[in-house]
Amino acid sequence: MRTVRRRALGAAFVFVTGPALQAQGVDAVQIVMHGNGRGAHACAACHGNHAEGNRLAGIPHLAGLPDAYLTRQLTHFRAEARDNPSMQVIAHTLTPAEIVALARYFAALAPPPPASVTAPPPALGIALAVQGRGAVPACAACHGPGGVGLGDEFPPLAGQSALYIRRQLEAWQQGRRPPGPLGLMGAIARRLTAAEIAAVAAYYEQQPAIPVAAASSKDVP
Amino acid sequence: MNARSACRGRLALLAAAVGLAGCTQHGASPPPAATARVLPAAPAAVAFTPPPRRAIPDDAFGAVVRQGEALFTRTGQAAPQFVGNALTCQNCHLDAGRLADSAPLWAAWVGYPVYRSKTGHVNTFAERLQGCFRFSMNGKAPPLGDPVLVALESYSYWMATGAPTHVTLAGAGYPILPQPEQTPDRVRGKAVYTAKCSICHGAEGRGREAWGRLAFPPLWGPDSFNWGAGMGNVNLAAGFIKANMPLGNGWSLSDQEAWDVALYVDSQERPQDPRYTGDVAETRARFHDTPMSMYGRVVDGHVLGSVAPQAGARPRPPSADRPAAAAFVRRRGRAAPATPQPRTTKEQP
Numbered sequence: 001m002r003t004v005r006r007r008a009l010g011a012a013f014v015f016v017t018g019p020a021l022q023a024q025g026v027d028a029v030q031i032v033m034h035g036n037g038r039g040a041h042a043c044a045a046c047h048g049n050h051a052e053g054n055r056l057a058g059i060p061h062l063a064g065l066p067d068a069y070l071t072r073q074l075t076h077f078r079a080e081a082r083d084n085p086s087m088q089v090i091a092h093t094l095t096p097a098e099i100v101a102l103a104r105y106f107a108a109l110a111p112p113p114p115a116s117v118t119a120p121p122p123a124l125g126i127a128l129a130v131q132g133r134g135a136v137p138a139c140a141a142c143h144g145p146g147g148v149g150l151g152d153e154f155p156p157l158a159g160q161s162a163l164y165i166r167r168q169l170e171a172w173q174q175g176r177r178p179p180g181p182l183g184l185m186g187a188i189a190r191r192l193t194a195a196e197i198a199a200v201a202a203y204y205e206q207q208p209a210i211p212v213a214a215a216s217s218k219d220v221p
Numbered sequence: 222m223n224a225r226s227a228c229r230g231r232l233a234l235l236a237a238a239v240g241l242a243g244c245t246q247h248g249a250s251p252p253p254a255a256t257a258r259v260l261p262a263a264p265a266a267v268a269f270t271p272p273p274r275r276a277i278p279d280d281a282f283g284a285v286v287r288q289g290e291a292l293f294t295r296t297g298q299a300a301p302q303f304v305g306n307a308l309t310c311q312n313c314h315l316d317a318g319r320l321a322d323s324a325p326l327w328a329a330w331v332g333y334p335v336y337r338s339k340t341g342h343v344n345t346f347a348e349r350l351q352g353c354f355r356f357s358m359n360g361k362a363p364p365l366g367d368p369v370l371v372a373l374e375s376y377s378y379w380m381a382t383g384a385p386t387h388v389t390l391a392g393a394g395y396p397i398l399p400q401p402e403q404t405p406d407r408v409r410g411k412a413v414y415t416a417k418c419s420i421c422h423g424a425e426g427r428g429r430e431a432w433g434r435l436a437f438p439p440l441w442g443p444d445s446f447n448w449g450a451g452m453g454n455v456n457l458a459a460g461f462i463k464a465n466m467p468l469g470n471g472w473s474l475s476d477q478e479a480w481d482v483a484l485y486v487d488s489q490e491r492p493q494d495p496r497y498t499g500d501v502a503e504t505r506a507r508f509h510d511t512p513m514s515m516y517g518r519v520v521d522g523h524v525l526g527s528v529a530p531q532a533g534a535r536p537r538p539p540s541a542d543r544p545a546a547a548a549f550v551r552r553r554g555r556a557a558p559a560t561p562q563p564r565t566t567k568e569q570p
Contacts, residue, residue, distance in 0.1 A: 131274070131316070133316075134316055134319070135315075135316075135320060135469075135471055136469065137468045142436075142468070144436065145432075148431075148432065150429075150431045151429070181420050182417055182470060183470060184468075184469045187469055188470075
């Protein structure tokens with residue numbers, strides 16, 4: 001526990017001393033642990049002290065997700081384009097600078113270990129993740145092998161709460177979440193059955209997330 | 222879906238000739254309508270669904286079928302001696318060659334042997350596969366009877382289990398798009414590419430890699446298909462794109478967008494046609510005498526094919542020289558690794 005906390009504080013230290021972060025003039029750790037004093041309560045209250053989330057409650061881990069992705073989601077909540085009453089209220093009170101600072105902070109944290117395996121992942125989930133089904137591409141085709149994530153556009157799925165993944169796929173089916181780049185997740189989710197969604201969500205909850213540094217080099221000319 | 226049904230009638234005329242369209246080099250073929258004359262009159266396409274993967278038998282034959290599937294999905298790793306680029310079979314034949322309108326292998330299997338004007342003789346399925354390796358994979362044709370060909374034949378044959386033969390199955394080849402309202406245009410095509418393709422294939426068409434491995438295939442440049450490949454024909458590329466791209470949201474582009482972006486992609490430099498005679502104009506006249514090939518055409522003052530890298534495999538660093546790839550392989554265990562690694566997603570340099 002202490003090790004994890006030290007790592008988190010270390011990451012925060014790197015964060016607040018980095019030139020880009022100083023320029024923001026925002027104390028991300030303060031907001032995460034205590035809120036911003038203008039209505040946003042502490043992120044850690046729900047997402048955990050290390051942004052590890054809460055699998056059973058369907059609260060996603062944020063640690064190690066790409067900062068551009070997190071920024072996009074907070075912006076969607078702020079614009080009420082993504083449906084979640086709590087997050088909409090919170091995002092409304094965040095300034096654009098605070099959103100960017102929080103996204104960078106979370107991106108720099110080490111993701112939590114995967115769920116302990118109590119049962120092997122359902123075959124249906126493995127098949128969809130690795131092979132796809134007909135015109136539904138394999139999840140791995142864009143989210144990377146094992147769901148480790150691929151750039152800012154295709155976030156990691158590995159180790160994410162199965163309940164959360166299921167709710168997101170259902171939100172895309174029902175148009176309650178912006179469908180992402182090129183509308184891909186809306187088009188894909190609408191072709192999935194309830195059984196496939198449950199199975200693939202269970203599969204990814206068991207996959208190990210790979211820690212990434214906040215600095216992502218993605219486009220090389 | 223209207224466009225989809227509209228394609229079907231014309232598809233029936235051509236699909237058997239297209240067969241393995243992703244690997245077909247139609248450069249020397251007559252236009253589609255003329256190709257169709259070598260076929261018997263085609264009735265309405267016959268519906269067919271390949272057996273599920275789990276039905277692969279657990280016996281000696283099934284083992285070779287599985288080898289074929291592995292070759293199909295991880296071609297460069299499974300048959301490096303015959304592959305000279307970064308592509309796999311399933312980059313152009315989606316869902317491991319199972320997907321209708323993506324030149325599925327079960328439909329190709331029942332379309333061979335077939336007379337092809339390109340070679341001037343009746344081609345077997347195996348000979349057709351050789352062409353895929355030589356052109357689309359920018360590599361070397363495996364000799365007839367090579368285990369690689371036997372495995373791919375077995376896989377295709379198994380997928381066609383229960384299909385009638387010498388017929389055009391629904392979903393064979395790629396859809397034949399009607400002529401667009403406006404002449405295809407590279408400038409419009411580039412706009413489509415930037416908006417809808419570059420997110421995966423990179424701004425320069427070189428693909429993208431993550432963790433030292435290729436994640437999305439290169440569409441042009443030295444690691445893509447060569448000038449002899451079927452996908453270098455704008456009409457075939459347009460049909461593939463219309464039905465299958467962006468991945469996961471096929472049939473979402475307009476016909477015009479599909480034609481425009483196909484022209485843009487096929488107007489880029491790529492490895493030389495292995496039939497290159499030493500002269501671009503002569504090579505065009507002999508093998509690319511069709512309005513659907515941009516080979517030898519002048520684009521922005523550049524003669525396409527004039528600076529193409531030599532066809533065939535080029536020397537590449539062994540994987541040990543690619544620390545990111547090696548690290549990735551090591552890290553694919555059950556437990557989360559201890560030390561953070563930089564996120565290495567990037568476009569292919």
